[in-house]
Amino acid sequence: MIVTIARNELRRMFLSPMAWSILAVLLFILGLLFLVFVDNFFATLQVQFAGVESAPGVTDAVVSPLILWAGIIMLAVSPLLTMRSLSEERQNGVLTLLTSAPVSMTEIVLGKYLGLLLFVLVMIGLIVLMPVSLVGATNLDWGKIAAGLLGLFLLLASFAAAGLYISSLTSTPAVSAVSSFGLLLFLVVIYISGKSQSTGSELFIYVSHFGHFLSFAKGLFDSSDLIYYLLFIAVFLVLTIRRLDNLRLQH
Amino acid sequence: MASENLVSAQQLYRYYGHHCAVHDVGLQLRKGEVLGLLGPNGAGKSSTLQMLSGNLAPSAGRIMINGIDLLDEPRHAKQHVGYLPEQPPLYLDLTVNEFLRYSAQLHRIPQPAIKQAVEQASMRCGLGDVGRRLIGNLSKGYKQRVGIAQAIIHSPRVVILDEPTVGLDPIQIQEIRVLIRQLGEEHSVILSTHILPEVQAVCDRVLIMNKGRIVFDDSLDGFERRHGSASYIVEFKREASLGMLEALDHIDSVEIIGDRRYRLAYSNAEQAPQVIVQAAVSNGWGLQELMPENTTLEQIFVELVYRDEHADLVNNATHEKAGPA
Numbered sequence: 035m036i037v038t039i040a041r042n043e044l045r046r047m048f049l050s051p052m053a054w055s056i057l058a059v060l061l062f063i064l065g066l067l068f069l070v071f072v073d074n075f076f077a078t079l080q081v082q083f084a085g086v087e088s089a090p091g092v093t094d095a096v097v098s099p100l101i102l103w104a105g106i107i108m109l110a111v112s113p114l115l116t117m118r119s120l121s122e123e124r125q126n127g128v129l130t131l132l133t134s135a136p137v138s139m140t141e142i143v144l145g146k147y148l149g150l151l152l153f154v155l156v157m158i159g160l161i162v163l164m165p166v167s168l169v170g171a172t173n174l175d176w177g178k179i180a181a182g183l184l185g186l187f188l189l190l191a192s193f194a195a196a197g198l199y200i201s202s203l204t205s206t207p208a209v210s211a212v213s214s215f216g217l218l219l220f221l222v223v224i225y226i227s228g229k230s231q232s233t234g235s236e237l238f239i240y241v242s243h244f245g246h247f248l249s250f251a252k253g254l255f256d257s258s259d260l261i262y263y264l265l266f267i268a269v270f271l272v273l274t275i276r277r278l279d280n281l282r283l284q285h
Numbered sequence: 286m287a288s289e290n291l292v293s294a295q296q297l298y299r300y301y302g303h304h305c306a307v308h309d310v311g312l313q314l315r316k317g318e319v320l321g322l323l324g325p326n327g328a329g330k331s332s333t334l335q336m337l338s339g340n341l342a343p344s345a346g347r348i349m350i351n352g353i354d355l356l357d358e359p360r361h362a363k364q365h366v367g368y369l370p371e372q373p374p375l376y377l378d379l380t381v382n383e384f385l386r387y388s389a390q391l392h393r394i395p396q397p398a399i400k401q402a403v404e405q406a407s408m409r410c411g412l413g414d415v416g417r418r419l420i421g422n423l424s425k426g427y428k429q430r431v432g433i434a435q436a437i438i439h440s441p442r443v444v445i446l447d448e449p450t451v452g453l454d455p456i457q458i459q460e461i462r463v464l465i466r467q468l469g470e471e472h473s474v475i476l477s478t479h480i481l482p483e484v485q486a487v488c489d490r491v492l493i494m495n496k497g498r499i500v501f502d503d504s505l506d507g508f509e510r511r512h513g514s515a516s517y518i519v520e521f522k523r524e525a526s527l528g529m530l531e532a533l534d535h536i537d538s539v540e541i542i543g544d545r546r547y548r549l550a551y552s553n554a555e556q557a558p559q560v561i562v563q564a565a566v567s568n569g570w571g572l573q574e575l576m577p578e579n580t581t582l583e584q585i586f587v588e589l590v591y592r593d594e595h596a597d598l599v600n601n602a603t604h605e606k607a608g609p610a
Binding site: 035038039042046049050126127128129130131132133134135136137138282283 | 338339340341342359360361363364366367368370371372373374375376377378379387388390391392393435
């Protein structure tokens, strides 16, 4: 049943212009950045690093920043995806289709979440094509790239979980999008504040999802980062399920 | 008897904050019955139907669907219910067939049977020609039909329709009513509306709700037997004697409704007008007006709702109404 709902979610995303325009904008911007990074590497970095031992390679200079930028752009874009899944459906009254069917709230929430994850996978699949295009020209550090992509996937998965929860709080899509964006940005700000000299705090750095992403983007796989993301996602999914159950009580 | 009740709700209460939207509502739906839930806007009809469909948790009370407790085993109970809310839950960017296929999957119809279920539901709701069109491009009447098709796709034993004909043109309303009549042959149907003729057109039994309470519950046959006796409104130029009016043949009761105006309830439709005219002539009352009046559901409805607003006689309303007729 979860898969049925997820398939329908994914299909509907691609039936609306939303998914296509998000993919188009994202790939256009990332493509431009990719060109800039590659250009920069050939024009300046390659010359500077010539002869230096264990100098940063193409992967560090091109692919890592690309993944980082993908995360940053998605911070602004993913709320637009998640606002559709519950807010919009509540506004149109379509959610009743699911809640009147013999399907549990857990199945509904997991189905919708899985649908979002599938979209994220499609997106990452398209982003990977950029570094892959360099294969003939240079040697890439695939381990680093894999870690970076895993980090990107986890980051986007955490965006989706938080966005889904916020989406369940309100039946106005715009409010949902703005609030999710606020929450995601807040977590980044917490990271910046945790890193700064005066307000430095290990707790802030830990709470923020961005810090965990940065180490992945650098190619570092730390299982504690993985656990952080899994916890983050689980918490928001459970909150969403509880929230939907509560809706039947309050309305 | 209890086993024949497909839906049985007892002592349902629903509060929104301090506001009590549904107050002690009990309701039984028998097999093959079309039950009309009637009431002015804000009477608690939609809340009641939302509770029966499992979309709204009652503050208190118990709902059994086909012998399964809806609150304890929602997933089992919901399999027997098809629900069309006030606003049909439609994905506007899917085609009719895609949407119905998805609803069939959600209702756990096994994969091989889905195609047939979709075809059957489309056929019954007259959607054969629009199966490949986007729901968003359909007219309101067709959207409503898709909503009904979605509610019957899994052949539920109980179909709950919340104001199914609202916003449709007269021909569409006619078609939807015919469809509901057909549904009543195989499924049990609960239908809410604030349009009175609709209830008379399609329902076997009527429940009138006002301010969250049920103020009237009777079968339409019984209703017509009891309230169907018609009456004449007459007005004379000169004062007529009440005793003489009451003594007239075929006149059951006389009620003074104004200055020299009376309501005469009669039992024999052929003889009554003649008797009244003759009496008026021979006694020199000077007949000024003779107007037939049928006691309709509308009168009962207005009277019940009006009475409720002016005195808290809710609980007696059904009683009193039954008395004089």
